[in-house]
Amino acid sequence: MPTTTRRGVGQRIATIRRARRMTQADLARAAYVSLPTVKGIERGARSPSDDTLDSIAAALGVDPSHLVAGSTRTDSRVHAALPRISAAIGAYDIPTDDVPRLLDDLGTDVVQLVQWRLAAQYARIAEQAPQLLTEALTALHHSTGADRLRAAHLLATTARSADAVAFKFGARDLSARLVELMRWAADQTEDRIAQATAAYVRTETFFAARAHTAGLRALEQAIDACPNPLSSASTAARGALHMRAAVIAGRSGNTDAVTLHLAQARCLGDAVQEGAYDGTQFGPDSVRAHEVSVAVSLGQDHLQRALDVADEWTPPDSLPQERQSGFWIELARAQVWAGRPDDAFESLKVARFIAPQHTREHPWARESAATIRRLKRADAESLTSFAEWIGAV
Structure with missing residues (x-):
């Protein structure tokens, strides 16, 4: 070095x-x-x-x-793990003769994987996911009764964490396979909240394909199938679906659906304490962060709403790093559109400090950095250094 x-x-x-x-x-x-x-x-x-x-x-x-x-070390660790993740799920429906781990021990490791996902620590997930996917599949195939339901839930959760790595690092085919594995496992949990969580994550495939109308339809079907909001878990599950439906409705330009789903998300968000529910962060702060995402999704005509939210509120440190950095990345996009490149650069730097891996792999962060550098070509060396780090030059 x-x-x-x-x-x-x-x-x-x-x-x-x-x-x-x-x-x-x-x-x-x-x-x-x-x-x-x-x-x-x-x-x-x-x-x-x-x-x-x-x-x-x-x-x-x-x-x-x-x-x-630099990011070379993280990138190399992640990309080296992707083939192993793919191999681990290649024969997901075929039992092996391996001896399963104790579910309590496996569960402890899966909880750690979720914490890494919320903190955008993708290199750590990538290194552990292949083995944990194999072990979760083994546990599922060798369990019965209540243990099988628990093993299915652990598998769905592990697949979701592995998908976060695949999706963020551009392995979209592998991501789609992991999402389908998550849905397959969620169906076997006999838990409607787990199935709602799988529907929430499935939206990534619609984002990737730009199939926003179809994605909105899928989310609305999932909302109809979600349990009534009678507990914190079911309230958060339904609220998260509405929150994501508002974003994808924005991408499709459906302002009526945006208004409907965002209002429902706000109402449900106010009914629960901010926190991670079945691995999905939800609560009033998460809904507020998504208001910026929705405004940016609707396009430049709605950017003032994103700027207004940011003037009134910024994410607290208690929110997971991935969600915090997502707010700053989307705010930077709105600031670029508003002709405020200096503010946008500051927002990107905050996003990088909070979650560097998430920021570097986010296409909007890269696009905004490239635009800022183009607008301020003769600016400070730090801007050029940032653009090189994020791959915008």
Whole structure:
């Protein structure tokens, strides 16, 4: 690792460590490395190995990509894992002779996978997903009764996390297969909320194909099939479907459907506490963030609504990183359209700080960065550096 890169990594580690109110000794203990190693890395005198960087990142509660300016390391880890994910689900419906893991142990690992997804830590998901998909499939095929229902739910949840990686990194065929696996597993849970969650995720395939009208129709059918909002879980499931229906209605230019679904999402969002329900974040803050997404989806004629929301509200730190960064990316798009490139660049930088992997792989972030650089070609070196990082040049 070049000296300048080592120094940058060390500075980022030190900055995040101080923000966490940790001493160097605290970090060394939490990362299971020596104190001289931490001091050397922060000083730029030592280059951390991949294992050491992973340990330090875990101790700081961030993805390793937060600590490395470039993205090559994350990209290579993700792309190397995609064929293994594909292989793991190739014969999903054929039982093997493997011995299944205890469901409690498997469940603990699947919960961790969900947390990584909400935090946009795709490299970690990619490395663990192939094995967990294999183990979840084995558990499903070798379980009966209530254990089989639980194994089906674990499989659906694992497939969703793996899909987040495939979809964000452009492996759309693999993403579609993982979505279908999730739907297959959700049907076997006999749980209508799990089936609603699968319908929510399935919308990705409609976004990818730009089949917005068909996607809206599918979501409205899922809303009709969703349980009545009598509990927090069922309220959140129905509200999330309305929230996503408003976005895809915006993409199709159906303003009447936008108004209807956004109103329902607001009403249901106000009825529950913000949180992750069956792996989907929902609540009043999530609905507010989606108001910006809806306004941007409707196009430039509606951008003032996105700007107004951002003037009144910004995502709290308690929201998952992926949702926070999505807000800033979509706000940047509105700011570009409004002729405010400096504000848009600031929004993109906030998105990168919160969730670098999500930001770098987001097509709208890349498009906005390219537009900003074109408008401000003679601007500061930091803009060119950002555009190179995100792949906009």
